[in-house]
Amino acid sequence: MQEVFRISWKLKQKARDILSEEQGTVYKNHAGKVRVCLVWPNVYALGMTNLGFQTVCRLLSDMDNCVCERAFLPSKEDALEFSRTGTELFSHETQTPLHEFDIIAFSVSFEDDYFNIPAILSLANIPARSFERRQGRYPVIIAGGAAVSLNPEPLAEICDLFLLGEGEGALSEFIALFERIKKADISRQEAVKEFDSLPFVYVPSLYEFEYDGAKVKAIRPLAGAKEKIRACKNLSLDNFIIPQSFIRTPSAAFGGTPLVEIERGCGRGCRFCVAGFLYLPPRNRNADAVREAVESGIKATGKAGLVGAAVSEYPRIKELLRAGVSRGAEVTLSSLRTDMLDAELLSLLNMTGYKTVTLAPEAGSQRMRGVINKGIDDSGIMEAVSLITEAGFNRIKLYFLIGLPLEEDADAEAVVDLSLRIKAAMKKGSLNLSVNPFIPKPFTPFQWHGFADRADVERRLAIIKKGVARQRGVTMSAMSANEAFTQAYISRADRRASEFIIEASLKGPKRAARTAAALMEGSVHRQREHDEILPWDMIDHGLKKDYLWKEYQKGLDGKQTPACNVGACLRCGVC
16 A cells, blocks of 8 residues: 655645746656755755755756756744644655655755754654664665765764765766666665775765774775775866756845856965865866856846856956946856956956955965965055955955964954955945854865864954944954854764764754763864874875875965966876
8 A cells, every 4th residue: 555645735835836936947757767856955045056056956857867856954934834744855846755766865065054964854754874774765865065075974874875076977977876776676785885886985884983082093994895985076177067057046045146157176275275175176167158158147137146266267257247248237256366356357347236345365464374375465455455446346345264273362453453454445335354263174284273262262253343343334244163163073073973963953053062072172172193094084085185284384384385287286186
C-alpha cells in the first residue's frame, strides 16, 4: 500500500505563488532520471541571489539523465506551519517530499548556515546523523560550495559525501557514477566506497581521526581510500556556462537584480582572504559571453550586477559599463580596489545608477595593511576618495577587520582617524563603516593564527564606535565578538563539531556552546604549530602548505608580496 503524505495547502499555494513570479524555471519529468533536490540552507531570497546555487541548479538541469529541483529553509512562520500540519519539507518546483529524491545536495557558501542543515533534515523527516541513515532507503546527503571546500569536517558526521572545489566539470562525472551505482542496486555502504573513486569526492566515513586534546593527532584513510582529495579546479572557464541569475525573480535579495560572474579569483594575495587563495589563479570570463549575459539581464529587468572577487580589475569593465549606459540600465559592482579607480570609471558608474561606492581598506594603519598584504596606503585611499567625491558620489562604505595578527589598540584608533579624514574630505553625504572581527580561515596564510581574545575585540570595537559616534553622517555596523567566536570555531573545527552543530540547531548556539565550551576554547584561540596536522590537510586545492606558511611569516614581519603573475610564477603551486 502506497504511503500518503500530508501536505499543507497553504504552504503548497505559497510555493506556487513564488514560482509564478519566476522566469527561467526548469521543469522535468522524474521518470528514469537521477533525482536531485538542491537545497540552499537559508531562505529563498538569499538562495536565489547566490550564483553558485543558481549555476549548480542549471548544470544539473541541463543533464539528460538528471532532474534538479530546489528547496530552501522555510521562514519561521512557514516552519511553524510545517510543524502544525505534519507536512514534510518539499521541493520548490513540484512540491515533492525531499525523502523521495535520490540525492539531497546542500549548496553551502557560509559557515553560519551549517546550523540550518539539521533543521532542514528534521523538517524532511530524515535523521541528521549519517550513521542513523545506514539502515533504510534514505537519499544520499551531499554538500558542496565554498565553505565545505575549505573545511568539510564540521559536517562530516552529518553528510554522506562532499563534492569539493568548483562544480563545473565535477557534477557530470558524479551524476554519471551515481546513475551506474543506482542501476547496480548495491548497498549504501558499498555505494559510498564507489564514490571514493572520484578524485574530488570526500567520503568522511572512510577516514579515521585521532585526537590529542583540541589537536588532530592523525588522519588515516580506511579500506583503501585515497590519501588526498583533489578539489576540482578548472584553470580555464571558457568551456563552461557563465554563472548568472538563470532563474530570475523579484523576490531575490538586492531587488532581484540579475547577477553575472565576470571573473573568478584574485591574485593580490591579501593574507586573510579566502577568495584570494581558494580561487587561484585569477581567471577572467570571455568578454563576448559576459556581454551577452549582462545584456540578457538588462533586457529582462533593466539592470545587472557584476560579480567577482576583483571586479574592478576585469580588463573590459568600462566596456560593460558603457553598454549599460547606452541602454539606460542600472549596473552595479561589488567592492572596488582604490588603486583601480579613475575619473572615467567613476563617471560610468555614476551614469549607470551606482549609488554607494564600497572600498575595503581592511585596516586603519599602514603597519597593519603591511601585515595583511593589502598593498594600498593612506595617500592612495585619500586620492580615491577625492576622485569619488569629484564624480558626484556622496555615499561611501568602508570595510574594516578587527583582531588581525599583531594588532594593537592604536590600530583601532587608526581606523577612527582614517574614517574621520575620509568624512572630512567628503564634506557632505554619508559614510558607513562595516567593522567585523577577523576570523582565520583554512587555506589562507593566517590559518595557523589564533582568533583574537574576545575582550580585546570588544574593546577595539568600542574604541571605533566611540570615535565616530559624534561625527555627523557617519554610521557603524559590527559583528559581536561572541558571534564571531562561534564562527571562528566552526571555520577550523574537526568533525567533533558535528554534534555541536546538531545541538545548536535544536537549542541555539549559546546553549550548545556550554557543552562544547572546553573544546571550543582550546581550538579557537590557540596558535597552530608549523607542522601541526590541520583537519583539512587531506584536501588538495593545489596550494603548497609551505607557501602559505612562508606568507604567514612574511605577514608577521610586515613584508609585502607582489600580486600573482598568472602563468609566469610557480610560488603557490596552483599553476
